[in-house]
Structure formats: structure tokens, C-alpha cells
Amino acid sequence: MERSEEYIKNERKKEWRVELQKKTKAKDRMTIERVQMPESAPEERIKSQRIEVNKGLTAEEAMREATRCMDCVNPTCMEGCPVSINIPKFIKNIERGDFLQAASVLKETSALPAVCGRVCPQEIQCEQRCFYVEKLHQPAVAIGHLERFAADFERESGKISVPELAESNGIKVAVIGSGPSSLSFAGDMVKLGYDVSVFEALHEIGGVLKYGIPEFRLPNAVVDVEINNLRRMGVKFITNFIVGQTESLDDLKEEGFKAFYVGSGAGLPRFMNIPGENSNGILSSNEYLTRVNLMGADAEDSDTPVLRGKNVVVVGGGNTAMDSVRTAKRLGAEKAMIVYRRSEEEMPARIEEVHHAKQEGIEFSTLTNPIEYIADENGRVKQVTVQKMKLGEPDASGRRRPIPIEGSEYTIDASVVVVAVGVSPNPLIPNSVKGLDVSRWGTIEVVKDKMQSSIPEVFAGGDIVRGGATVILAMGDGRKAAANMDIYLKEKYLSQKVEH
Amino acid sequence: MNKIVEKENFSEKVVKIVVEAPLIAKARKPGNFVIVRVGEKGERMPLTIAGADIKKGTITIIVQKMGVSSIKLCDLKVGDFITDLVGPLGKPTEIHNVGTVLCCGGGVGVAPLLPIVEGYKKAGNKVITVLAARNKDLIILEDEIRKNSDEVLIMTDDGSYGRKGLVTEGMEEIIQREQIDECITIGPAIMMKFCALLTKKYEIPTMASLNSIMVDGTGMCGACRVTVDGKTKFTCVDGPEFDAHKIDFDEMMSRLGGYKVEEKDKLDHFQE
Ligand SMILES: Cc1cc2nc3c(=O)[nH]c(=O)nc-3n(C[C@H](O)[C@H](O)[C@H](O)COP(=O)(O)OP(=O)(O)OC[C@H]3O[C@@H](n4cnc5c(N)ncnc54)[C@H](O)[C@@H]3O)c2cc1C
Ligand SMILES: Cc1cc2nc3c(=O)[nH]c(=O)nc-3n(C[C@H](O)[C@H](O)[C@H](O)COP(=O)(O)OP(=O)(O)OC[C@H]3O[C@@H](n4cnc5c(N)ncnc54)[C@H](O)[C@@H]3O)c2cc1C
Ligand code: SF4
Ligand code: SF4
Ligand code: FES
Numbered sequence: 001m002e003r004s005e006e007y008i009k010n011e012r013k014k015e016w017r018v019e020l021q022k023k024t025k026a027k028d029r030m031t032i033e034r035v036q037m038p039e040s041a042p043e044e045r046i047k048s049q050r051i052e053v054n055k056g057l058t059a060e061e062a063m064r065e066a067t068r069c070m071d072c073v074n075p076t077c078m079e080g081c082p083v084s085i086n087i088p089k090f091i092k093n094i095e096r097g098d099f100l101q102a103a104s105v106l107k108e109t110s111a112l113p114a115v116c117g118r119v120c121p122q123e124i125q126c127e128q129r130c131f132y133v134e135k136l137h138q139p140a141v142a143i144g145h146l147e148r149f150a151a152d153f154e155r156e157s158g159k160i161s162v163p164e165l166a167e168s169n170g171i172k173v174a175v176i177g178s179g180p181s182s183l184s185f186a187g188d189m190v191k192l193g194y195d196v197s198v199f200e201a202l203h204e205i206g207g208v209l210k211y212g213i214p215e216f217r218l219p220n221a222v223v224d225v226e227i228n229n230l231r232r233m234g235v236k237f238i239t240n241f242i243v244g245q246t247e248s249l250d251d252l253k254e255e256g257f258k259a260f261y262v263g264s265g266a267g268l269p270r271f272m273n274i275p276g277e278n279s280n281g282i283l284s285s286n287e288y289l290t291r292v293n294l295m296g297a298d299a300e301d302s303d304t305p306v307l308r309g310k311n312v313v314v315v316g317g318g319n320t321a322m323d324s325v326r327t328a329k330r331l332g333a334e335k336a337m338i339v340y341r342r343s344e345e346e347m348p349a350r351i352e353e354v355h356h357a358k359q360e361g362i363e364f365s366t367l368t369n370p371i372e373y374i375a376d377e378n379g380r381v382k383q384v385t386v387q388k389m390k391l392g393e394p395d396a397s398g399r400r401r402p403i404p405i406e407g408s409e410y411t412i413d414a415s416v417v418v419v420a421v422g423v424s425p426n427p428l429i430p431n432s433v434k435g436l437d438v439s440r441w442g443t444i445e446v447v448k449d450k451m452q453s454s455i456p457e458v459f460a461g462g463d464i465v466r467g468g469a470t471v472i473l474a475m476g477d478g479r480k481a482a483a484n485m486d487i488y489l490k491e492k493y494l495s496q497k498v499e500h
Numbered sequence: 501m502n503k504i505v506e507k508e509n510f511s512e513k514v515v516k517i518v519v520e521a522p523l524i525a526k527a528r529k530p531g532n533f534v535i536v537r538v539g540e541k542g543e544r545m546p547l548t549i550a551g552a553d554i555k556k557g558t559i560t561i562i563v564q565k566m567g568v569s570s571i572k573l574c575d576l577k578v579g580d581f582i583t584d585l586v587g588p589l590g591k592p593t594e595i596h597n598v599g600t601v602l603c604c605g606g607g608v609g610v611a612p613l614l615p616i617v618e619g620y621k622k623a624g625n626k627v628i629t630v631l632a633a634r635n636k637d638l639i640i641l642e643d644e645i646r647k648n649s650d651e652v653l654i655m656t657d658d659g660s661y662g663r664k665g666l667v668t669e670g671m672e673e674i675i676q677r678e679q680i681d682e683c684i685t686i687g688p689a690i691m692m693k694f695c696a697l698l699t700k701k702y703e704i705p706t707m708a709s710l711n712s713i714m715v716d717g718t719g720m721c722g723a724c725r726v727t728v729d730g731k732t733k734f735t736c737v738d739g740p741e742f743d744a745h746k747i748d749f750d751e752m753m754s755r756l757g758g759y760k761v762e763e764k765d766k767l768d769h770f771q772e
Binding site: 203271279 | 523524543719725
């Protein structure tokens with residue numbers, strides 16, 4: 001959200017902030033070392049999918065880390081945050097020990113701070129733009145850890161503030177999908193007085209937060225608290241409902257829905273189309289993670305099976321690949337390996353995940369690319385043929401392009417292979433709604449900053465608009481869409497109502 | 501929602517269930533399927549919609565006991581609720597008036613075949629149906645199929661009912677007897693494979709409805725992928741019906757066994 005510089009400056013001049021600024025000298029702040037996130041021991045945590053790796057900061061650790069923050073006149077960190085969280089304001093509240101206030105600052109702009117504190121790629125967002133990094137070439141203030149601390153504190157205190165709701169205006173809006181983008185949209189709209197219904201195809205609410213990101217990174221309980229808050233605020237959740245199949249957009253219009261937000265995500269897994277890829281034992285990261293995270297297949301008493309293997313190879317270098325390979329380890333793989341075609345530097349995964357994966361004994365084979373799978377007589381994969389790669393000139397993504405090295409092929413043993421090479425937009429909605437402009441890549445076209453599609457009453461955001469992106473970007477889109485849909489609906493319906 | 505209002509045992513292994521699902525009843529078309537889940541630890545299981553009653557707001561599913569999930573579903577009683585039920589899924593069958601249609605159903609495959617037979621009949625086709633099973637007890641829905649077919653031929657492996665022999669033997673007779681404009685086959689993969697080989701010989705356009713392993717049924721996981729005409733397709737969103745002459749049935753059969761060991765473990769565990 002854009003926020004005026006003036007507002008930020010004035011906030012900074014508040015008495016309590018000035019007092020804190022004076023209390024500790026800048027020089028002393030700079031001598032504090034960046035806090036280390038306490039972690040579960042690698043050999044313990046790999047025994048279960050459900051032991052959270054990062055344990056969270058203590059109040060004392062959080063306050064000390066908050067003291068490092070300079071409360072900059074020009075807080076560049078905020079420019080790095082896609083939703084412009086007022087970072088110094090929340091951090092200074094932690095410094096002074098008012099953790100609930102810190103949490104409420106987060107909630108001014110972010111619907112799910114406990115989630116973002118855990119999964120944002122901070123090192124390329126807020127933290128990359130921190131004064132410490134830009135000017136001192138030192139480790140950034142641990143903004144993500146602090147964000148998680150404040151949000152967790154609020155949740156655990158049981159004193160979650162339910163925001164004030166505007167008087168109900170009776171206008172029905174429908175939300176398609178229940179990922180982070182939809183949740184943040186729903187939260188804003190219900191606050192504005194709309195009658196909000198969220199339709200989800202799966203049997204669980206949360207989108208990728210539930211079926212994709214594993215519990216060792218993001219416990220379901222954290223997500224559920226937020227969902228229950230929305231429920232208490234009046235948002236209706238309808239699971240097992242596929243818009244476009246169970247009912248069409250037109251059916252919903254007839255039932256009185258005046259506008260729609262499409263947050264249907266980028267659910268379609270990509271494969272590499274190389275020989276042998278349809279052998280048994282080769283599956284998409286979506287299938288693998290869904291079986292474990294949504295269906296609980298790691299537990300003995302779940303009816304859903306999952307493949308366990310001695311040697312598991314995961315192809316890819318993003319968060320999805322890291323989540324898959326670490327899941328494999330937790331399912332008992334003796335050897336779990338990443339095969340990635342570029343070098344570690346180009347890996348799109350969060351640095352922390354790569355670091356944690358290494359602690360857990362994950363092997364990395366970078367600059368290697370699978371070119372063929374070899375199956376046994378039962379059609380089950382037994383080996384992957386890979387080829388060595390070298391890096392050439394940067395490509396469109398700005399990363400150096402991998403080039404195969406002829407004659408460098410060799411094989412790796414694998415009884416399970418997880419393909420995590422990206423996803424495409426979910427085609428269900430683009431295919432089922434007439435008149436909706438869709439790009440060459442299958443993403444829904446929207447007017448930037450408004451998130452309005454070619455159909456005026458249909459807004460969209462998150463991965464269905466961006467392709468695979470991040471939780472915080474998806475949430476930011478939800479907020480923008482809510483603000484603009486509010487204007488659209490008020491002009492269209494409420495002014496009319498007044499006239500009549 | 502999802503309340504079971506009627507249940508009938510066709511045989512020891514095959515059960516018909518009528519369940520409340522008003523929206524799905526209204527939206528479904530022949531060829532569509534649903535995904536059900538029984539219990540909080542339950543698995544997502546695809547099942548064809550064998551029929552629907554829009555007025556009563558119910559759909560009919562016909563389930564064969566295969567493993568844990570299908571047994572759990574069949575164990576539910578009238579008045580019980582199915583934990584989750586979502587649909588309709590998949591592309592509907594493309595039904596046109598083409599002339600004479602040969603419909604072939606094997607085992608529990610007759611359940612998904614029924615709405616298609618109904619559809620072809622309604623569209624004004626002459627419908628000839630071949631029902632096949634190992635023995636008499638496994639022949640299901642005979643009356644309903646007869647009601648919508650101009651001719652019905654029943655084949656059993658052991659000759660305990662209808663004629664003794666394989667489905668393809670019955671089919672070939674009919675094909676040699678009269679002009680067949682289109683064929684559809686639903687049943688075990690091996691049966692569909694041989695049906696396809698037969699109709700290819702006679703160059704009759706043929707569709708097969710595939711029962712791949714699925715998880716979400718919305719195109720999200722790729723568990724259901726099959727090779728059709730050399731390209732990878734997802735059965736749940738691109739199918740479940742494909743041009744039978746272009747399906748790689750050998751790969752499909754192999755993929756059906758992809759979780760065999762794990763499924764057997766679950767069943768052993770369940771039966772303990
Ligand atoms: C394994 C994995 C790890 C990730 N790790 C990170 C990370 O660490 N940090 C980060 O920032 N990002 C991460 N991401 C990316 C991030 O999760 C996504 O960018 C984000 O979830 C997108 O949110 P969304 O709301 O657009 O859609 P999604 O979260 O994809 O949710 C879309 C929902 O819509 C439902 N749906 C689709 N079509 C319909 C329909 N027609 N009717 C009803 N419902 C429908 C789907 O079932 C789904 O539940 C990760 C992604 C994955 C897969
Ligand atoms: C689109 C579609 C429509 C279907 N319609 C029906 C229907 O109307 N009625 C019905 O009874 N079944 C139908 N099926 C098949 C049904 O989904 C499976 O039989 C069921 O999932 C088995 O689950 P289970 O846990 O009981 O057995 P599992 O323990 O999963 O399997 C038991 C045994 O069956 C084999 N098997 C697993 N999945 C399948 C499968 N999809 N097809 C054949 N064998 C399999 C396994 O290899 C294993 O040996 C359909 C499948 C699809 C994809
Ligand atoms: S939401 Fe993400 S980018 Fe923004 S401050 Fe929090 S951790 Fe940083
Ligand atoms: S840039 Fe860094 S030091 Fe400055 S306000 Fe932001 S977090 Fe604090
Ligand atoms: S069942 Fe998951 S993509 Fe078809």
C-alpha cells in the first residue's frame with residue numbers, strides 16, 4: 001500500500017519514538033550482533049514433518065534485536081516490502097515492549113503477519129533494503145523474525161483484536177479460491193461491510209499455505225487461527241465448491257453476487273517432457289506435497305498412500321523443491337538430493353531454506369539437469385540420467401543461462417523422483433468465463449494497481465495474475481483489489497440506492 | 501449436505517449409493533465424475549456420476565470395493581454423511597447423433613457407461629450395448645441399460661449368464677453384422693485396450709474413459725497423467741475420455757499399479 005511520506009515522518013516524531021531514539025546511541029545499536037533464530041536440532045526435526053524448524057525468538061531476544069534498528073529517517077526497508085509495512089514503527093514497539101501494539105501495526109497492512117514472518121524471502125525484500133545492508137554492509141535487522149515474534153505473541157496471548165467492521169451494506173461478493181490472496185481480500189472486504197463468501201475447490205481452506213508449504217515451516221495451526229478470525233468477522237467459507245464446475249460465475253450472479261475476486265492460484269504443475277517421465281515413482285512436487293501436507297500421508301493412520309524411497313531425487317531449485325526434498329528426508333529417505341541446472345547462486349529458494357536443507361543432510365547436485373529416466377521391469381523409476389551444465393550469458397530472467405555440456409552424462413540411482421520445475425496458472429477459471437482476457441501464459445489480465453479484469457465486476461490477483469510468485473505479493477494484490485472493488489461497488493450500487 | 505438417502509447392494513462387491521448433492525445433480529453431464537472423501541483421515545477417491553435426480557437433488561454413484569477407501573464408503577449406511585463430495589469434474593462426453601453407437605462396459609465400468617448410453621439414446625442414436633463381466637453376479641445395471649438400448653448383448657467369461665466369451669468377441673460379431681459409426685468403451689484398462697485394438701482394425705472412432713489414479717481431480721497434481729497421441733494429458737481435466745486409438749494403454753496400466761504396495765499396506769492395516 002502506498003503510504004504518504006508525511007505520515008511516516010509524523011509517526012516517527014511521536015513522543016515515544018523520539019524517547020527511544022534518544023535512549024540508545026546509534027553506535028551502541030550497531031555493536032549488537034544480529035540475533036540467531038533458535039532452531040530445532042536437525043537430527044531431531046527430520047524425524048517428523050510436524051516439528052517446526054524455527055522456534056521463534058524469546059521476548060528478550062526480540063527486544064535486543066529491535067534495539068539494533070536505527071529508526072531511520074528514511075526507512076528504505078519499507079520500500080523493499082511489497083505491502084509497505086511500517087517496519088520501524090512495529091519494531092520500535094517491540095523495543096519498548098509493547099508487543100500487542102507491534103502486532104496491530106503489522107495488521108494495518110498485512111492480513112497474515114505470522115505467515116509472512118515465516119515465509120517471506122526477506123533477504124531479497126525488506127531486509128535487503130535495510131540500512132545495515134545498504135550502508136554498513138552488515139547483516140540486516142532481522143525484520144522477518146521480529147514480524148513473526150509480534151504476530152505469534154498476539155496469537156498466543158489469546159488477545160487477538162477483531163478489527164472494527166463497518167455496518168453491513170448487504171452487497172454480496174464471491175471469492176474464488178482460498179489462498180493468501182483471497183484471504184487478505186476477504187478480510188478487507190468484510191471490514192468494509194460486504195457480505196463475503198469464499199469458495200474453495202479443495203476440502204481445506206488456505207491454498208498453498210495448507211497443501212504446499214510443509215508444517216515444519218508453517219504450522220497449519222498458525223494459518224487456522226487467521227481463518228477462524230475471518231470466520232468470526234463474518235466471512236463464509238464454502239469448501240468442495242469449484243467455481244466454473246459446481247456452479248458457473250453466471251449462476252452465482254443469479255444468486256445475487258455482485259462482484260468476484262479470482263485468487264485461484266498457479267496450480268498446474270509443469271513437467272519437463274523428457275523420456276521416461278511418466279514412469280511410476282516420478283511425481284510432481286504438487287502431488288508429493290499434497291499427499292503429505294493436505295492428506296497427512298506421512299501418518300500411519302491416513303488412508304492416502306505416499307511413496308517412500310531410499311534414494312529420492314528432487315529436480316528444481318525453488319522453495320517447492322526445497323520443501324519436497326526436506327519432506328523426503330522426513331519420510332525416511334537415506335539419500336535425498338537436489339538436482340538443479342544452474343548454480344546455487346541462482347537458486348530461487350529462500351536462503352534460509354537452502355541452509356536448513358544442508359543442515360539436514362540434503363545433497364546438492366547443481367549444474368546438472370535430468371535428460372532421461374530409466375525404469376525397471378515393473379515400470380518403476382530406478383535411475384536418472386543427468387547431464388552436466390555450464391553457465392552462459394544472462395537470460396530474460398537476468399540469471400545466467402545453463403548450457404549443456406556434451407558427453408557429460410551420467411546416472412544417479414533414484415526410487416522416487418519429484419519434479420519441481422514450476423507451475424502454470426490454474427486454467428479452470430480462464431477456461432470457464434467468457435469475455436475474460438487471458439495472456440499468452442494463461443494468466444488473467446488486469447488493470448495494474450486496480451486488479452480489475454476485462455469484465456468490470458471480476459477482479460483477480462495472486463498467482464493467477466502473476467504466475468508463480470510469493471505469499472506477500474499475493475496478499476498485496478488482494479488488498480489492492482479490495483480497495484478498488486469497494487470503489488466500484490459503492491459507485492455502482494450504493495449511490496443508486498441513495499437516489500431511489 | 502452429502503447425506504446418503506438410499507443404498508443397494510448389487511453384489512457382495514458392488515454397491516449403489518444415492519447421495520444428496522443438489523448443485524452437482526443440476527450441473528452434471530454424462531461423463532462427469534465426483535471426488536469423495538470418507539472420514540477426516542480419508543483419501544480422495546474419484547467416482548463417476550452414474551445418474552442424477554435434479555428434483556430430489558441427488559446423485560447416484562456405484563462403487564466397487566477395491567481397497568480401504570472404497571470399502572469405507574460402502575460401509576456407510578443410509579442417513580450417514582459423506583465427509584467431502586466435490587464435482588462435477590472432468591469434461592463431459594461429447595454426444596451427437598451419429599447413427600449407430602456401440603457401447604461396451606466391463607465390470608463396474610457399466611456404471612459410468614449408463615449415463616452415456618442414456619445420452620446417446622436421447623440424442624436419437626441406435627444404441628447397441630455389450631455388457632461384460634467375469635460371471636453372472638458381476639453384471640450390474642442390466643435393466644437400466646436395457647431401457648436405453650436398442651439391443652443388449654451380455655458376455656461372461658465363464659458363461660454363467662448371457663454368452664460365454666470375451667467382450668471383443670461379441671463386439672466383432674456386431675461390427676461385422678452392421679455399420680457402427682462410433683464406439684465407447686469403459687471398463688478395466690486391459691479390456692479397453694483390446695476393444696481399441698479391435699475397433700482400430702475396423703476404423704471406428706472410439707472413446708475410452710480412463711480411471712487413472714487421482715488426488716485432487718482439478719489439474720493440480722498430475723497423478724492422473726496419461727500419454728495420448730504421444731503427449732502427456734491429465735485425465736481429470738483433459739479427460740476422462742480420450743480417443744482410444746491414441747491412448748498408451750500399457751503405460752496407463754503400469755501407472756495404475758504405481759501405489760500398489762502402499763495401498764496393500766493400508767488395506768492390511770485397515771483389516772487388522
Ligand atoms: C511448496 C511451495 C512453497 C512455497 N514457499 C513459499 C515461500 O516460502 N514464500 C513465499 O512467499 N511463497 C512461497 N510459495 C509461493 C506462494 O505460496 C504462492 O505465491 C501463493 O500461495 C499464491 O497465493 P494465491 O492466493 O494466489 O493462490 P494459492 O495459494 O495457490 O490458492 C489458490 C486456491 O484456489 C483454489 N481454486 C483454484 N481454482 C478454483 C476454482 N475454480 N474454484 C474454487 N477454488 C479454486 C485452489 O484449490 C487453491 O486452494 C510457495 C509455493 C509452493 C507451492
Ligand atoms: C474418473 C474416474 C471414475 C471412476 N469411477 C468409478 C466408479 O464409478 N465406480 C468405481 O467403483 N470405481 C471408479 N473409479 C475407480 C476408483 O476411483 C478406484 O477403484 C478407487 O480409487 C480405489 O480406491 P481404494 O482405496 O478403495 O483402493 P486402493 O487401495 O486405492 O486400490 C486397490 C487396488 O485397486 C487398484 N486401483 C487403484 N486405483 C484404481 C483405479 N483408479 N482403477 C482401477 N484400479 C485401481 C490398485 O492397484 C490396487 O491394487 C473411477 C476412477 C476414475 C479416475
Ligand atoms: S511482509 Fe515480508 S517483506 Fe514485508 S516486512 Fe514482512 S517479512 Fe518483510
Ligand atoms: S532500514 Fe533497517 S535500520 Fe532502518 S528502519 Fe528499516 S529496519 Fe530499521
Ligand atoms: S488428479 Fe491431480 S491433476 Fe488430475
